[in-house]
Amino acid sequence: MTARPPGRPREVDITRVARSAVDLFTERGYESVSMDDVASAAGISRRSLFNHFATKAELLWSGHEFYVDRLRRHLMRPSGQGAALTDVLTSGFVRALDDLGEDGLALARARLRVVSAHPDTAAVGQVVVAACRAVVLDHLRTRVRGELTCRCIAGGVAAAAYEALMWWAAGDAPDPERDISSGIAALTLRE
Known part of the structure; x- marks a missing residue:
């Protein structure tokens, strides 16, 4: 030795x-x-x-860089012609979560449950939300006209995905796809 x-x-x-x-x-x-x-x-x-x-x-919030990187990669991939913006963004968030694997997803749920019980920890999480917003904004700039429109949609989508994940973490659904889809669709995005 x-x-x-x-x-x-x-x-x-x-x-x-x-x-x-x-x-x-x-x-x-x-x-x-x-x-x-x-x-x-x-x-x-x-x-x-x-x-x-x-x-x-x-x-609690460590390791988010991997998720944000995966989100970026999924949103950079060309989507099918005419794919709805809500479907593309939902798919990006869900596929990035899938990349965490079963153990990573379980850890994410446990982290979010702690955050939910201690809202003061959420302030640190705003770094994650901001990073996701930046990734979504980059994607939107390739599909949507108008900088203000892109910024507003990106902010809404990042916030909706975060709230959907908090909702999922508090429940018992095995994966967050349905909640993320519902959260982003609630914004009624348009191109």
Whole structure:
């Protein structure tokens, strides 16, 4: 067995740390879990934890970059000629969630349930909503005329997808496709 060189930090698996945190929040309650508890459960030092996450809320929202990247990829793919805008956007959000896999989707549901119970954590989540909005806006600019129209639709779609996911997380439906579809369709988008 080779020893690590002195002073060299070991690599931290951010996803594993976040999963440990969400498990603790679910089991013991968000308020009763400290950052020290999370570090201990994840098997890392407090310092390593704070090098990656400044707050518990950041732990809840970590890893969103993968989802946003997948959303971007799905919306960049050419859709069928004449495909309705609501169908294209719904498909992008749903397919990006599918890319999380079964475990990732279960983790997303657990995270959103904690967020729902602690609305103060939602402020950090607005970064995710803003990132999704930017991706949708880029897509809309290729299909819809008028910058103001694109911005308004993008804001509405990102907010509707977030609310639909919160609704799904609170329920027991196995996947969020129906809720996302209903949420985006409620905006009655037009091209």
